[in-house]
Amino acid sequence: MVENRPFNTFMAYLVLAIGVVIVAFPVYLAILASTFDASTIINGNMPLTPGDQAAENYYRTIFVGASRSTREPVGTMMINSFVMAMGIATGKILISILSAFAVVYFAFPFRKTAFWVIFITLMLPVEVRIYPTYKIVADLGLLDTYTGLILPLIASATGTLLFRQFFMTIPDELLEASKIDGAGPFKFFKDTLVPLSVTTMAALFVIQFIYGWNQYLWPLLITTKDSMQTIVIGIKKMITTQDALTEWQIAMTTAVLAMLPPVAVVILMQRLFVKGLVETEK
Amino acid sequence: MAEVTLTNVRKVYAGNVEAVKGVDIDVPDGGFCVLVGPSGCGKSTLLRMIAGLETITSGEIRIGNRVVNEIEPAERDIAMVFQNYALYPHMSVYDNMAYGLRNRKTPKDEIDRRLAEAARILAIEPFLQRKPRQLSGGQRQRVAMGRAIVRKPQVFLFDEPLSNLDAKLRVQMRVEIKKLQRALGVTSVYVTHDQVEAMTLSDKLVVMNAGNVEQVGVPNEVYRRPASRFVATFIGSPPMNIVPGTVEGEGRINVAGRSIPVVDMAAGIAPGTAVDVGLRPEDLEHGGAEGIALPVDFVEELGAHQLFHGRLGEVEMVVQAPTGDIDHSLKTLSLAIDPAKVHVFDRETGRRLGRG
Numbered sequence: 001m002v003e004n005r006p007f008n009t010f011m012a013y014l015v016l017a018i019g020v021v022i023v024a025f026p027v028y029l030a031i032l033a034s035t036f037d038a039s040t041i042i043n044g045n046m047p048l049t050p051g052d053q054a055a056e057n058y059y060r061t062i063f064v065g066a067s068r069s070t071r072e073p074v075g076t077m078m079i080n081s082f083v084m085a086m087g088i089a090t091g092k093i094l095i096s097i098l099s100a101f102a103v104v105y106f107a108f109p110f111r112k113t114a115f116w117v118i119f120i121t122l123m124l125p126v127e128v129r130i131y132p133t134y135k136i137v138a139d140l141g142l143l144d145t146y147t148g149l150i151l152p153l154i155a156s157a158t159g160t161l162l163f164r165q166f167f168m169t170i171p172d173e174l175l176e177a178s179k180i181d182g183a184g185p186f187k188f189f190k191d192t193l194v195p196l197s198v199t200t201m202a203a204l205f206v207i208q209f210i211y212g213w214n215q216y217l218w219p220l221l222i223t224t225k226d227s228m229q230t231i232v233i234g235i236k237k238m239i240t241t242q243d244a245l246t247e248w249q250i251a252m253t254t255a256v257l258a259m260l261p262p263v264a265v266v267i268l269m270q271r272l273f274v275k276g277l278v279e280t281e282k
Numbered sequence: 283m284a285e286v287t288l289t290n291v292r293k294v295y296a297g298n299v300e301a302v303k304g305v306d307i308d309v310p311d312g313g314f315c316v317l318v319g320p321s322g323c324g325k326s327t328l329l330r331m332i333a334g335l336e337t338i339t340s341g342e343i344r345i346g347n348r349v350v351n352e353i354e355p356a357e358r359d360i361a362m363v364f365q366n367y368a369l370y371p372h373m374s375v376y377d378n379m380a381y382g383l384r385n386r387k388t389p390k391d392e393i394d395r396r397l398a399e400a401a402r403i404l405a406i407e408p409f410l411q412r413k414p415r416q417l418s419g420g421q422r423q424r425v426a427m428g429r430a431i432v433r434k435p436q437v438f439l440f441d442e443p444l445s446n447l448d449a450k451l452r453v454q455m456r457v458e459i460k461k462l463q464r465a466l467g468v469t470s471v472y473v474t475h476d477q478v479e480a481m482t483l484s485d486k487l488v489v490m491n492a493g494n495v496e497q498v499g500v501p502n503e504v505y506r507r508p509a510s511r512f513v514a515t516f517i518g519s520p521p522m523n524i525v526p527g528t529v530e531g532e533g534r535i536n537v538a539g540r541s542i543p544v545v546d547m548a549a550g551i552a553p554g555t556a557v558d559v560g561l562r563p564e565d566l567e568h569g570g571a572e573g574i575a576l577p578v579d580f581v582e583e584l585g586a587h588q589l590f591h592g593r594l595g596e597v598e599m600v601v602q603a604p605t606g607d608i609d610h611s612l613k614t615l616s617l618a619i620d621p622a623k624v625h626v627f628d629r630e631t632g633r634r635l636g637r638g
Contacts, residue, residue: 173368176335177429181382182356191381195372 027259033252034058041248053249061253066238074254077231080149081213082261084230087150088212089205096159096204097197101189103160104167105175115164122157126218134221144228149219153212159204166200167193202272210262231258284346284359284436284469285311286332291341293327301327303493304341309486312467314460316484318474320516324493326441329473333362333439345437356385361430362439366446367422369414369429376410379429393432400431403462420451427459431466438463440472444479456482477517481505489513507546507625511632514560514625520589522625523566523599527559535559535626538594540574543621548635557635560625563589563602566617573616576601581610590615 033041036051065073102108103115126133133152142148170193178188219230229237235258238251266273286309293302302324309315317325330336332343334355343350350358361382369378376397383393401407404424414422423443430438443459444452460483463470474480480487481501489496489504489512497509508514508522515521527537529551533544537559551557576599582589588610590601601608601615608615626635 171366171368173364173366174370176333176355177362177364177368177370179335179355180333180360180362181429182385183381187385192370192372 030252030255034256038249057249057253061250066247066250072226077234081230083146084149085209085212088153089208091154092156092159092208093201093204095154096156097163099160100163104164118157118160143222144225148222199272199275202269206269206273209265213262287344289342292339294339301493305495313486314463314470314484315486316472316480317488318480319490323490325473325490329439334358359436361433361435363426363430363443365442367426371414374411375425379432382433396432400428404428419447438468438470442474509634511627520563520600523561524558525597527557529553529555538574544624545622546636547626556629558627558629563600565619565623566601568608568615570618573618576615576617
């Protein structure tokens, strides 16, 4: 339907603009707060234009950290978070592409069962299985290690499902052509499936990187050393201090810093990401 | 170069579905064998068994003098062209064609040499660095053929390679495939459901139906002397008319109240036996007072030919004649036929009741 009603168009844009303002304002506020000193924020009359403390705040946050609550510079936390998110995202991709490969292309006993078992784990998020998982990780002596942070979160039903669905759309003739061309299962995987899956991998990477970056409960449980805490935990610790004033300028700067890597990942991989989710060309 | 021999080959799928019911075919070295039949007749299954993509339930398949039943597809020395081309979408045309050779550890200069030759034969040199998605259907088809050629296999297998192309291109590629196969002299097995492709390409035509081979022969023989009612109606366009008839005596059959002579008819069929009589639309002629009367319902114009549609009792009949030979305003045709061109089939089994 082609319509040209300026008033309707105007209203539509107005509603959308209000929506954008509502979503964006708190983010703007956080960025703003990271440019003032503590007293300006605390007294409740923060101006809506940036202050002059940005350099000082960011320097102190990244290299020194909140003086009382976290005791570690946010730079360390960012590295921890980054290692964890990268580990989880790449680990998930690796595990799920392999399990999807097995489930789709190999006929083994209880193949359907295996798939459904993987599928059912979708209903068991970390929170549900947290006690047994903690027990296992603790018994293996993996507390306060990157391995402990990453390994239990790697198994991914979502990823397996996504790759399975993608593999199902690859025509069987491609597998048969490979067979006739003398490629064994591993060569088929390496030469055909992996190159074709690049966009799916990118989509999964974006989703899982953000998932890993935002993990809170699991790192909170298994990290005890300050040097192992992640940035999400760091923010929380900075805000709820018991015996001192919250250093809001540091907390806000940390929040802004915590937003950057996921935003960067989304922007960098946006095109591949969208392609991976809507891909039809085979 | 090798001959392909199938001996009593059967395929039974899980659930006791018998897709191929004991097939014997022998394709001579350098021959072009076409398997034709309606969908679900087992022709593709048979081809995939020769390729090694399906297991063989029982029987024996030989390529050259090797029994290949238990041999991996890659080791059978075959190349296959698929219906949807099955080109690797992420590889360039060059890599698509070279992939199989690299997997076989063929030296680089040998690969280059073979590819250059195949590209020249197929006229795809300008596209070697492109990806398959940048090519048209016909070009992709050529690349798929090229991938088969560079392997220099003993046998080419074609699985309905032209069915994704438009009509004009199909005719063109059909001719090219035939020329190419002649030039290379490689034994070929070709599956199609298109009877025109089957007739034009093959020097050995195998008509299949419901897992059985109905007839094997050179195309003209299959067309001129179909071994069964099924073959008669499957090969030929428009299909052969099948009308009920009654045997009157040696070499005479009563069709729609008219007695017509038949040359090719088995001896000793009891008079009064009900049979099916096959009359090709193009063999029927209009004229003479004593012919079979066919009321005309409508006339189809094909340009060079006209098709006269009518009903003879319960059965639909079609008569094909060069445009202008029969006055298209006629309400009734009086049909006659050369006695040598009448086909007689058993009403029950559908087999031809011919001499010898």
